[in-house]
Amino acid sequence: MKKFAAILLALVLLVTLSSCSKTDDKQAMLKIGIIQFAEHGSLDNCRQGFIDGLAEAGYVEGKNVTFNVQNAQADIAIASQIATTLVDVEKCDMICAIATPAAQAAYNYAQDKKIPVIYTAITDPVGASLANADKTNPGEITGTSDLLAVEAQLKMIRALMPEAKTIGILHTTSETNNTMPLNLYKELAPTYGFEIVEKGISAGADIPLALDALLPQVDCISNLTDNTVVSYLSVVLEKAKAAGKPVFGSEIEQVKLGCVAAEGIEYLELGRQTGRMAAKVLKGESTAANIPFETVANSFLYVNKDAMAAYGIQLPADLADRANDVLAK
Amino acid sequence: MILGILEQGLIYGILALGLLITYRILDFPDLTVDSSFPLGAAVSAVLTLNGMHPALTLLCGMLAGALAGLITGFIHVKCKVRDLLSGIITMTALYSINLRIAGKANVPIFGTDTLFRNEFTRALPAWISDYSTVLLILLITLAAKLLLDLFLKTKAGYLLRAAGDNASVVTTLAKDQGSVKIVGLMIANALVALAGAVMCQQQRFFDISMGTGTMVIGLASVIIGTNLFKTFSFMKSTTMAIIGSILYKGCVSLAISLGLEATDMKLITAVLFLLILVAGQAKRKKVRIHA
Amino acid sequence: MLEFQSISKVYNPGTVHETLLFQDFSLSIEDHSFVTVVGSNGSGKTSMLNILCGTIPVESGHILIGGQDITKMKEFKRYRRMGRVYQDPAKGTCPTMTILENLSMADNKGKPYGLTRGTNKARIQEYKDMLAPLGLGLEDKLGIPVGNLSGGQRQTLALLMATMTPIDFLILDEHTAALDPKTAEIVMELTNKIVQEKKLTTLMVTHNLRHAVEYGDRLLMMHQGQIVLDKDGEEKKNTKVDDLLSIFNSISIECGN
Numbered sequence: 001m002k003k004f005a006a007i008l009l010a011l012v013l014l015v016t017l018s019s020c021s022k023t024d025d026k027q028a029m030l031k032i033g034i035i036q037f038a039e040h041g042s043l044d045n046c047r048q049g050f051i052d053g054l055a056e057a058g059y060v061e062g063k064n065v066t067f068n069v070q071n072a073q074a075d076i077a078i079a080s081q082i083a084t085t086l087v088d089v090e091k092c093d094m095i096c097a098i099a100t101p102a103a104q105a106a107y108n109y110a111q112d113k114k115i116p117v118i119y120t121a122i123t124d125p126v127g128a129s130l131a132n133a134d135k136t137n138p139g140e141i142t143g144t145s146d147l148l149a150v151e152a153q154l155k156m157i158r159a160l161m162p163e164a165k166t167i168g169i170l171h172t173t174s175e176t177n178n179t180m181p182l183n184l185y186k187e188l189a190p191t192y193g194f195e196i197v198e199k200g201i202s203a204g205a206d207i208p209l210a211l212d213a214l215l216p217q218v219d220c221i222s223n224l225t226d227n228t229v230v231s232y233l234s235v236v237l238e239k240a241k242a243a244g245k246p247v248f249g250s251e252i253e254q255v256k257l258g259c260v261a262a263e264g265i266e267y268l269e270l271g272r273q274t275g276r277m278a279a280k281v282l283k284g285e286s287t288a289a290n291i292p293f294e295t296v297a298n299s300f301l302y303v304n305k306d307a308m309a310a311y312g313i314q315l316p317a318d319l320a321d322r323a324n325d326v327l328a329k
Numbered sequence: 330m331i332l333g334i335l336e337q338g339l340i341y342g343i344l345a346l347g348l349l350i351t352y353r354i355l356d357f358p359d360l361t362v363d364s365s366f367p368l369g370a371a372v373s374a375v376l377t378l379n380g381m382h383p384a385l386t387l388l389c390g391m392l393a394g395a396l397a398g399l400i401t402g403f404i405h406v407k408c409k410v411r412d413l414l415s416g417i418i419t420m421t422a423l424y425s426i427n428l429r430i431a432g433k434a435n436v437p438i439f440g441t442d443t444l445f446r447n448e449f450t451r452a453l454p455a456w457i458s459d460y461s462t463v464l465l466i467l468l469i470t471l472a473a474k475l476l477l478d479l480f481l482k483t484k485a486g487y488l489l490r491a492a493g494d495n496a497s498v499v500t501t502l503a504k505d506q507g508s509v510k511i512v513g514l515m516i517a518n519a520l521v522a523l524a525g526a527v528m529c530q531q532q533r534f535f536d537i538s539m540g541t542g543t544m545v546i547g548l549a550s551v552i553i554g555t556n557l558f559k560t561f562s563f564m565k566s567t568t569m570a571i572i573g574s575i576l577y578k579g580c581v582s583l584a585i586s587l588g589l590e591a592t593d594m595k596l597i598t599a600v601l602f603l604l605i606l607v608a609g610q611a612k613r614k615k616v617r618i619h620a
Numbered sequence: 621m622l623e624f625q626s627i628s629k630v631y632n633p634g635t636v637h638e639t640l641l642f643q644d645f646s647l648s649i650e651d652h653s654f655v656t657v658v659g660s661n662g663s664g665k666t667s668m669l670n671i672l673c674g675t676i677p678v679e680s681g682h683i684l685i686g687g688q689d690i691t692k693m694k695e696f697k698r699y700r701r702m703g704r705v706y707q708d709p710a711k712g713t714c715p716t717m718t719i720l721e722n723l724s725m726a727d728n729k730g731k732p733y734g735l736t737r738g739t740n741k742a743r744i745q746e747y748k749d750m751l752a753p754l755g756l757g758l759e760d761k762l763g764i765p766v767g768n769l770s771g772g773q774r775q776t777l778a779l780l781m782a783t784m785t786p787i788d789f790l791i792l793d794e795h796t797a798a799l800d801p802k803t804a805e806i807v808m809e810l811t812n813k814i815v816q817e818k819k820l821t822t823l824m825v826t827h828n829l830r831h832a833v834e835y836g837d838r839l840l841m842m843h844q845g846q847i848v849l850d851k852d853g854e855e856k857k858n859t860k861v862d863d864l865l866s867i868f869n870s871i872s873i874e875c876g877n
Contacts, residue, residue, distance in 0.1 A: 070585060073594055076539045077337065077546070080532050081582055084333030089586070104437055104534045129437030129534070138439065174424075174537050176434040202425070484733040487717070487725045494714035501712070501782065502729045503699040 030065045030093045030282060033086035035106055037099035038074040041253060042146075042225075042267040046098050046121045049271015050278070057279030068092065072102060079105040087113055094118060094278060097143075100128050100176070107141050116281050116288035119143030120274040121267070123177040123225075125293050140288040142281075144274045146225075148250055149299030150184040152263040153222060154192045156301060157248055160261060160313050161220060166195045168218030168245075170210060170236070172228040173200045181224050207232045208239065215243040222248040223259065233257050246311045255302040256326045260313060263299040270296060302326050334582050336463050338575030339470045340527050341546055345554070345570035346477055347520035348547035353555065353566065354493040355513045357405075360416030360544055362521045364423030365397040367540035369522030370529035371431040374438050377530070383444035387469075387526045394522020395515040397423055402511030428537060437534040444530040462531065469527055473520060474567045480516070489513050521547070549598070550574035553605050622649040622789070622821060627671060627681035629845075641667055642845045645681070649838075651788075653852075654815055654822045656832040658864065659842035660871070665825040668842070669793050672823070674698050685789075700730060703782030703820075705775070707794040712778025715767030719758060719777065722766055723747050726781035750780065754810065772803030776810065783814050790815060792824040796831070804828070808835065829861045843871050 034050070036043055051067065059065045068090055072079035083105040086092045095110055095117045097103035103119035107130060110117050120143050125131035132138055157167065169185060171178040182198065189196045197217050199210045207229065214221070221240055223229060229236065230253075237258045240247045249259030252266070273294060281288050303315060303323045315323060344366065351359040369390035376386040397419060405415035428434065442448070445462045453461055480486045491498050492509040499506040521543070529535050554573020558564050584597055629642040641664050649655055659665050670676045672683060674695035682691045690698060705712055713722050724739040727747075744762070751759040756773050766774060775795060783790060792811065796804040812835050815822050826832050832839055839856050841849035841864065849867060851859055 074538065075542065075594075076532070076536055077341075077528075078581065078585070078594070081333060081337055081578070082585055084336070085582065085585055088333060100435060101534070101536050101538075104435075104439070104536075105532060107439065108531075108533050127433075128435060129439035174428055174434045179433060480735070482738050483735045484725070484728055484738045485735055487721055487738040488733045490717055490721075491714045491725060494716050495711065497706070497711055498714055498725075500696045501699050501702075501704050502725065503696055504733065505694070505696045 028064070030059070031090060032065055032067050032094045032096060032278075033090055033092035034067055034069045034096045035079060035082050035086065035098065035102040036069065036071045037079060037097075037102040039071055042251065042265075043098050043121055045267035046271040046274070047096075049268040049273075050096055050098075050118075050120060050275045051271075052268070053272035053275015054279055054282075055275075056272070057276055057283075059279055059282060072105075076101050076105070080108075083109045087115060094282065096120070096274070096278065100130075103130055103141075103143070104128060107139070111139050111141075114140055117141040117143075118274060118278045118281070118288065119293075120270060121146045123147050124180040127176070127180065131293050135292055137289050137291075137293070142277060142288045142291045142293050144270055144277070145293060145295045146265050146267070146270055147295050148181040148184070148225065149263045149265065149296060150181055151188055152299045152301075153248065153250070154185075154188055154194065156261060156263050156319065157194070157220065157222065158192045159316050159319055160308075161246070164194070164219035166197055166218045168214045168221045169196060169198045169224065170207065170214065170221070170229050171198060171200055171224055171226050173202055175226055175228065178224050178226055185222075201228070204228050204232045207235055211236060211239040215239060215245055218245060220246045220248060223250045223254060223262075225250050230254065233259075241310070244311075246307070246313065249302070252300070252302045252324075252326060255304045255307075258307055259304060260307045260311060261301065261303040261323075264302055265296050266300050269300075273297060300324060332460070332463055334575060334578045336466055336531065338578040339463070339466045339571070340524055340531060341550060341578060342470050342524075342571035342574040343473050343527065344521050344524035344543065344547045345550035345574040346473055346567055347517040347524070348544070348551050349566060349570045350477075350489075350513055350517040350520070352548055352551055354490055355510060355517075356493050357412050357510065357514065358416065359398075359401060359514060359517065360413065361397055361401045361419045361423070361514070361518055362416075362544045362547060363540045363542070364420040364427060365394045365518040365521045365540075366525035366528075366543040367427050367535065367537060368393050368397055368423055368430070369525030370535045370539060371427045371436070372522070373526035373529045374436040374535035375430055375432070377438050377441055377443065378436070383442065383447070383530055387444070387523060387530070390526030391519040391523045394525075395519040397522070398514035398516070398518030399511060401518070402507075402514040405514075406507035406511055424537070427540075431535055431537070434537040435534060436536075438529070439533050443533055444527070446533075466527065466531065469523075470571060473523065474571060477516075477520070477567055478565060485512070489516075545598075546577065547574075549602050550577045552602070553577055556605050556608065621651060621684075621686060622672075623647070623682075623684040624668070624671075625682040625684065627683070628679045629667065629671065629676070630679055633679070640845070642671075642678075642681075645845060647840075647847065649821060649823070651686075651821050652819045653838055654820075654836035655824065655838045655840060656836040657823065657825045657840045657842060658827070658829060658832045659840075660868070662844075663842040664845040665842050666793055669704075669791050669823065669825060672698075673702065673704060673791060701787055702789040702791055703787045704791040705778050705782050705793065705795040707797050709771040709774040709778065709798060712781065713766045713774050716765055718763050718765055719769075720744065720747065720762040722777060722781060723762075723784070726784045729785040754806070770803075772799050772807065775799060775803075775807055779807065779811060779814070783818060783820070787818075788821055790820040790822045792822065792826075794825050794827060797827055811835075829864050833859055833861050833864065841867065 034047060036047055061067055070082040072082055079102050086095055087109040095106045095115060097106040097117055097119045099121050103122055106117050122145050125145055126133055130141055171182060185196050199214045201207060201210050237247055246260045249255045249262035251264040255262045277291055280286050301323045304326055351357045372390040372393045373386040376389055377383050401415050401419040404410050404418055405412055450461050488504060488509050492506050496506045499509055550573040551570045553576055554569035555566055558569045580601060584594060624645055624647045627642050627645040631639045631641060657665050671678055682689050720739055748759040754776060796807050808831055838852035840847050
């Protein structure tokens with residue numbers, strides 16, 4: 001027992017010492033802590049984009065800024081612990097939080113210490129209480145939202161399927177990030193002459209049955225960034241193919257896997273946009289509290305020509321100009 | 330960092346007290362906790378948003394947790410479903426109920442006063458306000474511990490311990506061991522839900538996924554605590570569980586600080602867990618040889 | 621009066637392992653009598669006790685106590701009037717709880733187990749006085765967990781716990797079988813003393829033929845779910861261990877052993 005306690009104490013001391021020495025060596029350096037909520041392609045791109053964006057603005061890693069990157073592995077308790085470490089021990093000059101729970105945990109600790117928090121990949125900052133209803137910021141916190149380009153997506157579907165009347169949407173009821181885009185779909189669909197048919201599921205295993213019910217009622221399917229549905233994309237694509245209904249994605253990866261097309265977010269670009277905002281705060285041009293949160297400046301059109309051919313869908317000339325063929329190398 | 334470890338460790342210490350009842354006293358592998366932890370948080374978040382005093386929301390959270398324990402106990406005792414399965418059934422059902430209570434998967438309470446941030450804490454001088462959160466958590470955890478200690482010394486507490494120790498004694502004392510188990514599960518889940526509610530007040534949001542792995546954390550804390558301090562006969566098992574929880578959080582924090590890949594975190598936890606179990610067994614053997 | 625009325629009990633009904641244990645089994649026991657029960661393994665002795673206590677259900681028949689039918693009564697409710705000591709010394713006590721806690725808990729039987737203090741400090745001296753005459757030194761070990769005691773000490777404690785509060789029936793299920801001969805004698809003597817003092821109606825299953833002959837006022841021998849020998853009064857007093865042995869042997873030969 002005594003031995004164990006001694007080892008534990010030694011380890012704690014070691015960590016404290018090592019973190020102390022860091023502060024001594026690099027006093028001129030700005031420290032930026034990054035909390036990424038989970039390991040995920042899009043979130044990884046956000047992080048890389050953020051670092052690139054800062055570099056473009058003159059904050060280069062190793063030169064005048066160091067990054068302390070932590071991943072919470074989708075565990076909220078760990079996100080919380082990372083946040084205290086970054087705030088109290090590392091005493092970071094800024095915290096970048098990727099995805100909603102990470103941002104909430106970071107803001108919880110950073111708020112009192114006046115450490116600015118810059119978030120990204122948050123669908124609904126207002127719903128997450130990270131922004132006020134009038135789109136101002138509640139404190140030293142701002143960032144970017146990855147709210148889907150729903151309007152662009154509806155426009156695109158109308159252009160590709162001029163006869164279509166109904167769009168089916170599958171969504172997992174427990175995923176908060178679905179609420180906003182789903183409401184937007186329902187709000188905007190009539191403008192483009194569509195009707196939305198939604199089917200809620202509680203787990204991936206429900207997807208085949210939900211599709212059997214949904215497919216006969218709709219002309220096509222459009223995906224949200226629903227993690228469960230995206231994991232089961234192969235099932236969705238197969239069932240839809242058998243029913244002869246095309247599936248539209250919400251990001252590039254889905255189109256690569258076989259969705260016909262998507263007006264998607266380029267997360268690398270979203271990260272860069274966030275990095276530029278962070279640079280403004282670091283330079284002292286503005287404060288996090290005074291920069292309103294931003295949504296994606298523009299969406300990218302991704303198309304899968306093989307999938308289009310399979311459904312006999314033609315790409316109109318005006319869209320062809322800005323379409324990115326995911327199969328082209 | 331120490332402050333963060335203490336805050337988290339003490340909150341999860343309340344959880345460990347609950348697990349101490351189910352795992353150590355009742356010998357019941359209760360998976361309900363994975364859902365009763367977020368249940369307490371959901372109740373606390375929603376009631377706080379509706380203007381209830383945060384301290385009262387903790388009590389309501391506990392009540393909800395007790396109800397969850399009652400359901401698991403009822404399924405196990407009255408419907409004669411195996412212990413593990415009864416917990417799984419309640420856990421699964423509560424997932425939906427938690428979502429219903431919260432209304433959505435993530436409920437932030439950044440905009441309102443919480444237990445740890447209100448008129449009173451804002452008025453505190455700076456030198457103490459840094460510590461007000463951890464002190465308040467310490468107070469809640471100690472209160473929970475002392476009440477549990479007291480309870481275990483009452484007649485009802487004796488019966489609860491007997492039910493886990495040797496259920497046939499409860500029967501020969503002309504008491505229904507089923508009811509005793511149900512009461513135990515209710516108290517345990519009330520404590521777990523209290524931990525969830527305090528967690529929600531401290532981190533200022535509820536998230537449906539916050540319960541994942543709760544049982545493992547609680548169990549690890551209890552086992553770490555009771556194995557390390559086994560030879561300290563003066564120390565109460567409730568104290569051991571709370572210290573175990575702080576040590577567990579300390580190890581996680583250490584892993585983060587040492588820059589270990591988050592991907593490997595669960596593996597490291599498992600190895601640590603095993604080491605402590607084996608170390609505890611080796612110690613027991615030694616004692617036996619000496620005796 | 622305790623009565624078994626045409627009890628039938630089948631184990632594993634509807635399977636290939638189906639075995640009929642009792643068929644139309646009847647037995648009455650007078651109040652305040654001390655009945656010893658012997659019989660070979662599988663003769664139904666312990667099953668009879670389990671049926672009486674409600675540990676196992678019966679297919680048909682009735683169990684009556686003082687004319688009241690308790691066949692459908694839950695096991696734990698029956699123990700309001702009964703005490704039971706098992707063969708395994710570990711079964712009658714709680715190992716992680718101290719002697720004092722075990723005694724306090726047993727002392728409260730029949731009263732509500734509420735939120736009042738578990739141990740009544742005023743009773744501690746009485747517990748010590750109760751333990752001291754046993755000569756086992758338990759009176760000085762009140763704070764020790766029962767799991768640290770020897771089998772004999774535990775069994776003595778279990779016996780005291782079972783008979784601390786007012787009960788009418790004492791059920792002893794080979795309660796000296798797991799003890800060394802010397803301890804077995806001590807526990808048996810104590811049992812007899814308690815039974816006589818409290819005038820308990822007692823059913824004692826035992827493999828020790830000498831105990832069966834020496835103690836009690838009625839002796840039963842069971843075989844294949846039936847009572848093959850029933851002696852009381854003078855008849856019982858005149859029965860010797862050798863008599864029982866010879867009957868045992870003749871039954872065994874019948875069975876081809």
